[in-house]
Amino acid sequence: MTAIKSTLDRRTFLRNSILAGGGMVIGINWLTGCKNVSGDAALTMPKEWFDINAYLKIGDNGVVTIFTPNPEFGQNVMTSMPMIVAEELDCDWKNVVVEMAKHDPEKFPNAMFGQFTGGSRGIMSKWEPLRNAGAAARHMLREAAAQAWQVPMDEITTEAGVLFHKNSGKKAGYGEMASAAANIPVPEKPVLKDVKDFKIIGHSQKNVDGKKIVTGKPMFGLDYKVDGMLIAMIAQPPAFGMKLKSFDGSAAKAMPGIKDVFSIKTYNDGYEKAGFDTNAFPELVAIVGDSTWEVMQAKKALRVEWEPFSTYTETVSAWGNTRKVSVPAGLENSTDHFAKMEALAAKPGKVVRRNGDPEAAFKKAAKVIERSYSCPHLAHNCMEPMNFFADVKGDKVKVAGPLQAPGFIEPTLSARLGIPAENIDIEMTRMGGGFGRRAYSHYMVEAALISQKVNAPVKLMYTREDDMTNGIYRPAYHATYRAALDENNNLIAFHVKAGGIPETPLAADRFPAGAIDNYLAEEWSAESNITIGAFRAPRSNFIAGAEQSFLDELAEAMGKDPIEFRLELLKRAQENPVGDRNDYDAARYAGVLELVREKSNWANPPAGVSRGVAAYFCHASYAAHVLDLTIENGKPVVQKVTSAIDCGIVVNPDAATNMTEGAVTDGIGNALYGEMTFKAGAAEKTNFDKYRMIRMSEAPKAIDVHFVKNEIAPTGMGEPPFPPIFGALANALYKATGKRVYQQPFLGDRAMLG
Amino acid sequence: MANFTLNINGKKQQVDVDPATPVLWVLRDHLNLVGTKYGCGIAVCGSCTIHVGGVAMRSCMLPVSQIGSQEITTIEGLSENGDHPVQKAWLEHDVAQCGYCQTGQIMNAAALLKASPHPSDEEIEGAMNGNICRCGTYVRIKAAIKTASAR
Incomplete structure (x- = not known):
């Protein structure tokens, strides 16, 4: 067969592709394609292929390349997104090669959902475009076959990458029809499969990058290399509240292999920041040299003077809203943060929701229960430190590395360099963790500025210490809960007041809002110069644990089983909701509690274990956990966690199970040990010797994950299982020790409880 | 700078580096063996684990000058086809x-x-x-x- 590329011109093709719900992607990543199964001989695309549409191309040998639009940091989009395309294409998953698409806002429009991996939005936002892309391609292949065989298209069926015409007995592989299909107009509304006919979605497929991961192939940003590439590192202020005063790079520059030492400014003066331009240290000293070790040594020889800055205001423009943000002067301390939070929590906050007459209900209460919860800042601590490759040549920019949101940072880079976005080529590498941190990619701009200055390709690398002390932390939070009970122990009012440094974690319209007649939610915040950012399930990652601990305490005071108590509230919210702003589906929320009750055998816990339960709704999904623990030598040992998740259709069940196991383990680690503290503005934990991370011996001995089976389009998966585990752990700890825990981390650096 | 002949994954490799350079950076920067990862630089996270004389060691704090003739195995040399x-x-x-x-x-x-x-x-x-x-x-x-x- 002659290989003919699409005859549609680019403009037509793009228009058609957009109609099909996506965009065309052509080109090969520097990373070679990943085969979807391990062990067998590698699949290869022929030298020429046919661009069928947006997300895929088909070789005349039948091999299908599917591009994943969103970058991968471990949540499995690189496998699960192509699975969705392959399902509707009706091809054999064994014949699929997966490639990471480059950043292309024309082909994947919308900075937020175009190619952003975050907010558990990946599969949720791409479900329809990916299905449409596969279905459109299948439609075009069927139409091509119908024309070739001169039969009606509706008589053409497909199975596993083969087209059939039953009446005539004709059949052809997709590869044979790919060239003709590429010339068929893209259907506007291709017919999608029934959920019950799915053969790939809902059936576990192995990570397409698995073999490369276990053999150590170059795939991460830090592995990126081109000829003549230099290594760069930065020196940043030693404390929040400080800025560069002066530096002397002469000693560093004289060291072996060092090319240059200079300062860079990440933003132009007066620059209006975008929502993800968070950055505590916009002026840095850069050290550039031949090799990592040489630059590391030179960094130690660098002499820099830093000075405290005065309070300043910056303009931040995000989501159609431009606001002035004050960055206060001062060298902050964690101890002051907690004192300030307690002081603010004692004052009235800003009322964001009120139902009924909570004040009157509290006045007439027979009993009021009040508890306060707090948590410290957290560092993301991605295993691969922040880094980026950049090669700026005149007005052409090539950048490559780990980032979650290329659409957020490209305008920043373009503005800083004065180079139009179309001259900027962003390649997304596999990320060694993200957790929200890599949605703030100032390090990419820094790399580009350094490359521009030294006029050479450069890879900027943060040391672990740079990474951990650079900011963009999970904020410190505080929440006070109050509940009013009448003389019969009925819950008659509920009050939450929550705030933090520098934002509130409150989600006023979430459960138990909607389930209680008299409800009051207040918030407050205090400014800070310590930068914060999204951290796996922002805000929920604290408030869920606080709320679920309080509900547990409340259930006990009311003499109720903790699951039954929640189900009663949810029944009320479902049958006769209070207010009309409740943002959760009470039936789905109850569903995960019922499932976890059944699967954990809640009524009959194993002998000797202490159990805690918690559930939460966020990122449009529902998660509940039952955690079993024992105390051994004063240490909590999590014997088992049973999890129930409702995230709609589960695309890749084993991978979703893995994500849940990870969320559970990550949550237990952060709840027990996670903590970043500050003294005189300096982040006190600078590496993993001081920042305690959960280790294998501290992980649960078993995690048993169950998904609610339904046909709802997929909702969030990466974040929802994370927040409630904090509460399940706190409630189990209480059962085991008789003592409630109110302050995270529950253990911190201590070896034992108590 | 000094010359070292290293026995890595069954092959002799020559490098000319500062003797204090950790094996991690010799592997990654000078020999293009990037499967060994940098995580902390202080031997507490394990990302840089290699085998030296068959024993697991953290390569991020192991100076190249201390290797001598000991055999180094990295992830790239653990098996021929990723089938360990x-x-x-x-x-x-x-x-x-x-x-x-x-x-x-x-x-x-x-x-x-x-x-x-x-x-x-x-x-x-x-x-x-x-x-x-x-x-x-x-x-x-x-x-x-x-x-x-x-x-």
Whole structure:
């Protein structure tokens, strides 16, 4: 067969592709394609292929390349997104090669959902475009076959990458029809499969990058290399509240292999920041040299003077809203943060929701229960430190590395360099963790500025210490809960007041809002110069644990089983909701509690274990956990966690199970040990010797994950299982020790409880 | 700078580097063996684990001058085709999430199983506690080690 590329011109093709719900992607990543199964001989695309549409191309040998639009940091989009395309294409998953698409806002429009991996939005936002892309391609292949065989298209069926015409007995592989299909107009509304006919979605497929991961192939940003590439590192202020005063790079520059030492400014003066331009240290000293070790040594020889800055205001423009943000002067301390939070929590906050007459209900209460919860800042601590490759040549920019949101940072880079976005080529590498941190990619701009200055390709690398002390932390939070009970122990009012440094974690319209007649939610915040950012399930990652601990305490005071108590509230919210702003589906929320009750055998816990339960709704999904623990030598040992998740259709069940196991383990680690503290503005934990991370011996001995089976389009998966585990752990700890825990981390650096 | 002849993955390799350079950076920067990862630089996270004379070691604080003639094995040399029992078990359990720490985990696990082919849970935890997995795949890592140990 002659290989003919699409005859549609680019403009037509793009228009058609957009109609099909996506965009065309052509080109090969520097990373070679990943085969979807391990062990067998590698699949290869022929030298020429046919661009069928947006997300895929088909070789005349039948091999299908599917591009994943969103970058991968471990949540499995690189496998699960192509699975969705392959399902509707009706091809054999064994014949699929997966490639990471480059950043292309024309082909994947919308900075937020175009190619952003975050907010558990990946599969949720791409479900329809990916299905449409596969279905459109299948439609075009069927139409091509119908024309070739001169039969009606509706008589053409497909199975596993083969087209059939039953009446005539004709059949052809997709590869044979790919060239003709590429010339068929893209259907506007291709017919999608029934959920019950799915053969790939809902059936576990192995990570397409698995073999490369276990053999150590170059795939991460830090592995990126081109000829003549230099290594760069930065020196940043030693404390929040400080800025560069002066530096002397002469000693560093004289060291072996060092090319240059200079300062860079990440933003132009007066620059209006975008929502993800968070950055505590916009002026840095850069050290550039031949090799990592040489630059590391030179960094130690660098002499820099830093000075405290005065309070300043910056303009931040995000989501159609431009606001002035004050960055206060001062060298902050964690101890002051907690004192300030307690002081603010004692004052009235800003009322964001009120139902009924909570004040009157509290006045007439027979009993009021009040508890306060707090948590410290957290560092993301991605295993691969922040880094980026950049090669700026005149007005052409090539950048490559780990980032979650290329659409957020490209305008920043373009503005800083004065180079139009179309001259900027962003390649997304596999990320060694993200957790929200890599949605703030100032390090990419820094790399580009350094490359521009030294006029050479450069890879900027943060040391672990740079990474951990650079900011963009999970904020410190505080929440006070109050509940009013009448003389019969009925819950008659509920009050939450929550705030933090520098934002509130409150989600006023979430459960138990909607389930209680008299409800009051207040918030407050205090400014800070310590930068914060999204951290796996922002805000929920604290408030869920606080709320679920309080509900547990409340259930006990009311003499109720903790699951039954929640189900009663949810029944009320479902049958006769209070207010009309409740943002959760009470039936789905109850569903995960019922499932976890059944699967954990809640009524009959194993002998000797202490159990805690918690559930939460966020990122449009529902998660509940039952955690079993024992105390051994004063240490909590999590014997088992049973999890129930409702995230709609589960695309890749084993991978979703893995994500849940990870969320559970990550949550237990952060709840027990996670903590970043500050003294005189300096982040006190600078590496993993001081920042305690959960280790294998501290992980649960078993995690048993169950998904609610339904046909709802997929909702969030990466974040929802994370927040409630904090509460399940706190409630189990209480059962085991008789003592409630109110302050995270529950253990911190201590070896034992108590 | 000094010349070193290293025995890496069964091949002799020559490098001209500062004698204090950690093996990690010799591998990554000078020999293009990037499967060994940088995580902390102070030997507490395990991402940079390699085998020196068959023993698992952290390469980020190991000066190249101390290697001498000892044989170094990196993830790239653990097996010919990625078919070491530990690698196969890792794929079978689909252990990885982000994958960054996994080469270090695999190298540590392979050394454990060589020294103790049928480790108890406690032995596995003791041996693997030095390797951080930020994604929290510990339950799968442990299960994969048990699968590999059964072979």
